[in-house]
Amino acid sequence: xxxxxxxxxxxxxxxxxxxxxxxxxxxxxxxxxxxxxxxxxxxxxxxxxxxxxxxxxxxxxxxxxxxxxxxxxxxxxxxxxxxxxxxxxxxxxxxxxxxxxxxxxxxxxxxxxxxxxxxxxxxxxxxxxxxxxxxxxxxxxxxxxxxxxxxxxxxxxxxxxxxxxxxxxxxxxxxxxxxxxxxxxxxx
Numbered sequence: 222x223x224x225x226x227x228x229x230x231x232x233x234x235x236x237x238x239x240x241x242x243x244x245x246x247x248x249x250x251x252x253x254x255x256x257x258x259x260x261x262x263x264x265x266x267x268x269x270x271x272x273x274x275x276x277x278x279x280x281x282x283x284x285x286x287x288x289x290x291x292x293x294x295x296x297x298x299x300x301x302x303x304x305x306x307x308x309x310x311x312x313x314x315x316x317x318x319x320x321x322x323x324x325x326x327x328x329x330x331x332x333x334x335x336x337x338x339x340x341x342x343x344x345x346x347x348x349x350x351x352x353x354x355x356x357x358x359x360x361x362x363x364x365x366x367x368x369x370x371x372x373x374x375x376x377x378x379x380x381x382x383x384x385x386x387x388x389x390x391x392x393x394x395x396x397x398x399x400x401x402x403x404x405x406x407x408x409x
Contacts, residue, residue, distance in 0.1 A: 230289055230290065231287050231327060236284035236285065238273065246319075247317050251317060256380060257355060259352070259384075275300065275301075282299055297315065297332055311344070311346040332365050333365070347390070349367060351386065352386055353372065353386065363389075366391045369387060
């Protein structure tokens with residue numbers, strides 16, 4: 222995959238084991254410095270390896286990285302939303318950028334590439350949980366067609382305070398006629 226939405230030589234490709242050290246560094250920045258993830262302790266590279274392995278090169282759970290001149294700029298993922306089988310066609314998406322890369326358009330480039338890949342998979346719904354407030358992340362998700370669907374209030378405690386999580390949803394495929402709750406006699 223090639224992408225160049227930033228006006229530079231940014232390449233989008235699947236992430237791999239060679240990227241794990243830098244992917245861990247990027248994620249740990251958000252663990253230590255921000256409330257955008259509710260992990261509290263930074264990860265070692267080996268602790269992060271199962272996460273990497275949960276994102277193969279095919280299927281609904283993907284890891285895409287943005288690279289420029291051999292340097293990793295950030296990544297986007299689609300991961301299992303919940304473990305129960307009926308949720309298999311729903312994914313939770315996220316984007317993390319190296320802190321020095323924020324504001325260059327790399328997040329949008331990654332998300333656009335991720336949704337392009339997901340169009341080829343059996344994925345119906347993408348969801349994103351955003352620690353609030355986070356106007357930049359909200360704007361990015363809304364730009365890609367996510368709509369707010371609710372807020373879980375004070376569900377995470379980090380940095381000595383409680384944080385809300387806003388939930389955003391994007392339907393990637395519309396349900397075929399006759400297969401919804403109304404066709405089964407279920408009413409809201």
